[in-house]
Amino acid sequence: MESALTKEEIFSYFSGRCTAFQKERIGNWVKDEKNRELFFKWLHEWEKKNVQYDVDVDAGLDRHRLWVASLKEQKAEHPVSPDTVAAGWSRRWITACMLLLAVLVTGGVFREKLLYKSYTTTYGEIQKVVLPDGSKVVLNANSVILVPRIGNNRDVRLKGEASFEVVTTPDRRRFRVLTSRNMQIEVLGTTFSVYSRASGERVVLNEGKVQLQYQKGKELEMQPGDMITVDAEGVLKVDYTPNPDQYTAWMFHRFVFEDLTFEKVGQQLEEVFGNRIVINDSLLAQQVISGSFTALDAEELLDFLKEAGDFTYEKTGDQLIIDSNGSSMNPDGIPDGIPDGIPDGDNGI
Amino acid sequence: MKDFSGRQKKKQEEITPPVAGSSPGEPSNELDSEILIRRAFEQNYDEAVELLFRWYYAPLCNHAIRYVSSREVAEDLVSEVFCTFYQERLFDKIDKSFRTYLFTSIRNKAFNYVRMEINRSASIEHAAMVPDPACQQPDEIVHYEDLYHDVDRVINLLPQRRRKIYIMHRLEGKKHEEIAGELGISVNTVKEHMYQALQQIRGYLREKWLPVTILFVVKLGGVWNLL
Numbered sequence: 001m002e003s004a005l006t007k008e009e010i011f012s013y014f015s016g017r018c019t020a021f022q023k024e025r026i027g028n029w030v031k032d033e034k035n036r037e038l039f040f041k042w043l044h045e046w047e048k049k050n051v052q053y054d055v056d057v058d059a060g061l062d063r064h065r066l067w068v069a070s071l072k073e074q075k076a077e078h079p080v081s082p083d084t085v086a087a088g089w090s091r092r093w094i095t096a097c098m099l100l101l102a103v104l105v106t107g108g109v110f111r112e113k114l115l116y117k118s119y120t121t122t123y124g125e126i127q128k129v130v131l132p133d134g135s136k137v138v139l140n141a142n143s144v145i146l147v148p149r150i151g152n153n154r155d156v157r158l159k160g161e162a163s164f165e166v167v168t169t170p171d172r173r174r175f176r177v178l179t180s181r182n183m184q185i186e187v188l189g190t191t192f193s194v195y196s197r198a199s200g201e202r203v204v205l206n207e208g209k210v211q212l213q214y215q216k217g218k219e220l221e222m223q224p225g226d227m228i229t230v231d232a233e234g235v236l237k238v239d240y241t242p243n244p245d246q247y248t249a250w251m252f253h254r255f256v257f258e259d260l261t262f263e264k265v266g267q268q269l270e271e272v273f274g275n276r277i278v279i280n281d282s283l284l285a286q287q288v289i290s291g292s293f294t295a296l297d298a299e300e301l302l303d304f305l306k307e308a309g310d311f312t313y314e315k316t317g318d319q320l321i322i323d324s325n326g327s328s329m330n331p332d333g334i335p336d337g338i339p340d341g342i343p344d345g346d347n348g349i
Numbered sequence: 350m351k352d353f354s355g356r357q358k359k360k361q362e363e364i365t366p367p368v369a370g371s372s373p374g375e376p377s378n379e380l381d382s383e384i385l386i387r388r389a390f391e392q393n394y395d396e397a398v399e400l401l402f403r404w405y406y407a408p409l410c411n412h413a414i415r416y417v418s419s420r421e422v423a424e425d426l427v428s429e430v431f432c433t434f435y436q437e438r439l440f441d442k443i444d445k446s447f448r449t450y451l452f453t454s455i456r457n458k459a460f461n462y463v464r465m466e467i468n469r470s471a472s473i474e475h476a477a478m479v480p481d482p483a484c485q486q487p488d489e490i491v492h493y494e495d496l497y498h499d500v501d502r503v504i505n506l507l508p509q510r511r512r513k514i515y516i517m518h519r520l521e522g523k524k525h526e527e528i529a530g531e532l533g534i535s536v537n538t539v540k541e542h543m544y545q546a547l548q549q550i551r552g553y554l555r556e557k558w559l560p561v562t563i564l565f566v567v568k569l570g571g572v573w574n575l576l
Contacts, residue, residue, distance in 0.1 A: 013494065014494065016494075016498040016501065016502075023491050023494075023495075026491060027489050027490065027491040030490050030491070031490075033445075036445075036449065036490070037445065037446055037449055039490070040446070040448050040449040040452045040453070041446075041448060043412070043452055044405075044408050044448050044452065047408040047409075047411045047412050048407075048408050048411075050411075051411060052411050052414050052415065052520075053411070053414065053420060053520060055406065055407040055410045055411060055424075057402075057403060057406050057407050060402070060406050060410075060424060060427070060428065061399060061402055061403065061406070063428060064398075064399070064402055064428060064431055064432075064435075065399075067428070067432060068395060068398075068435065071435075071436065130436075252461075252465070294465065
């Protein structure tokens with residue numbers, strides 16, 4: 001138990017006038033929840049006394065009001081929300097009947113549009129979505145999530161990659177994620193991420209418990225840290241990851257590679273940013289990369305890798321063509337000819 | 350808007366005195382404001398959030414700017430905190446005081462923003478998309494102060510003229526052209542100073558606040574050198 005700290009001590013700490021030892025003491029003191037309340041109370045007081053600039057509260061409040069107004073408008077456009085279920089029953093039925101009729105009359109893509117509300121991201125885009133039931137989804141680039149307009153709005157479909165934070169509903173309705181390859185993930189309320197693209201599928205559980213149905217009748221129960229991957233051939237693998245958060249690093253535009261070949265890295269970049277990545281050197285393509293990077297487009301990431309690796313790349317249209325670098329021939333690192341796909345010999349002698 | 354401040358004062362007088370002496374020598378009106386706002390939530394939701402906004406917006410901006418050194422970014426981040434609070438109706442979900450919740454949120458957001466900025470020149474849109482995950486946060490509360498103290502230190506380390514330009518651009522939100530006009534220098538010189546300032550600041554902060562990145566470069570280099 002740490003002895004009490006005075007306001008003066010904390011104030012000089014906020015101002016940066018305290019020793020490393022005092023800091024340690026404050027760090028321990030503030031671990032106590034009651035002290036933490038006091039800490040923030042004093043921080044509030046200190047901030048009011050040490051003005052950095054004149055904040056225009058009215059302008060801020062105006063902006064906040066505008067935002068609230070636009071939020072209400074949005075809600076008015078989609079009146080069927082969980083809060084209004086009881087009141088909106090009749091309207092809901094009418095909508096359902098009309099939709100059903102429309103579905104019977106039409107069909108195809110339009111049918112999908114009528115039956116599902118879809119959220120889509122383009123290449124390079126990450127979107128935060130709050131589903132009608134209050135669950136939160138962060139959608140990675142080049143992904144689609146479909147939410148049924150009628151029936152259980154907790155039966156969503158996913159193509160691409162997303163991270164879910166599912167809330168428990170008062171009536172404890174199950175939440176299901178269906179992927180294009182008939183993987184079915186069933187939860188009540190928890191945090192997990194799902195990846196479902198051409199190259200395979202993956203589910204990583206961060207918290208809670210998840211039921212996974214990966215083929216008709218085959219079920220698995222996942223525990224936190226469990227990672228289940230299904231490759232393009234349909235082979236299922238169960239792994240444990242001490243670090244489930246690394247599979248949602250993309251939410252921060254981060255890429256985490258753990259002993260991944262350059263080829264696979266290129267594949268990920270294609271999925272997320274939509275460029276075609278061509279690696280002209282098969283040796284280079286098999287090089288293994290580990291590390292984490294923040295990047296908003298493919299070129300930015302390649303620039304990072306370029307610093308450490310021995311290659312250059314060139315952009316033509318949507319394509320990024322990567323060539324290994326004959327560094328001894330090119331001390332500037334500037335290619336003087338146009339690489340035409342012919343590997344220019346070995347690296348080094 | 351005036352009626353708000355009027356009402357605040359009136360109600361404060363009504364509520365005194367609360368539990369006395371939770372900590373000696375501190376004014377009790379702080380405690381009152383929390384009770385007052387909590388009561389307001391029982392009546393009108395929108396007004397209550399606005400009351401909360403009036404009470405905490407300025408100190409939160411004041412705090413955030415210590416990290417992000419930009420008025421615009423600070424205000425955007427604080428607005429976002431209030432939006433989340435409003436949209437998710439957090440007033441009855443949080444088990445601590447509003448103040449603790451709001452300050453903790455803004456510190457997380459500002460922290461993430463700085464991390465992202467020293468890693469690259471990110472714009473506010475990208476910080477806006479970032480939820481506040483536990484995994485990205487420092488494990489000790491004192492690290493937050495460490496970060497803004499470091500930010501302050503490195504800004505102070507800038508050569509005076511560069512510092513002035515940096516502050517005019519970031520804090521005061523002046524455009525390159527305006528600064529050039531005021532100081533009687535060319536726009537390119539201003540841009541160059543800004544570039545150098547950012548490089549210097551990022552370089553200084555990176556070393557301490559992005560150890561992960563540095564580690565991977567070494568590791569990556571190692572792998573590649575095996576070629």
